Amino acid sequence: MSALAPKSSCTDSASTPTTTISGYINSGTYLYTNKPNPNLPLKSIPTFKITLARNPQTNCKPLPVFTRANHRRLYFGSAFNVTGYYFMNGYAFADYCSCDDGACCGSTALLEATSQKMYLYQDNLGGVGPTEVDQPFFVKSYWKKP
Helix, strand or coil: CCCCCCCCCCECCCCCCEEEEEEEEECCEEEEECCCCCCCCCCCEEEEEEEEECCCCCCCCEEEEEECCCCCCEEECHHHCCCCCEEEEEEEECCCEECCCCEEEECEEEEEEEECCEEEEECCCCCCEECCCCCCEEECEEEECC
């Protein structure tokens, strides 16, 4: 699968509440947190940030984002709203879309990949293998450390 380019049919707006999920490496494993200023373990390396809309949007098909206690993988969709999964206080979307205020909500497509038994979320597979999740999900923004 090739890189998925963001669509630009929306505007950027600070009025849409957001949640940021930070991905970092700790002891050679990617972990994910939605804490605004996480106290990362010593020698942890922040590597990327995914910005989600904090609320579902009427113009978009919402995918609530969850994780498990080990924080090693993200799960997308209401099927994971069950015991043992933790809501990350944000929504990805099933396709490109605009927030209710016209801001970009689902403007960047991400793919789930795996490398060395770690789960990665990025805008292209970049030489790593896809997981069984064979469809992209769409987020407000994505930043990856160069």
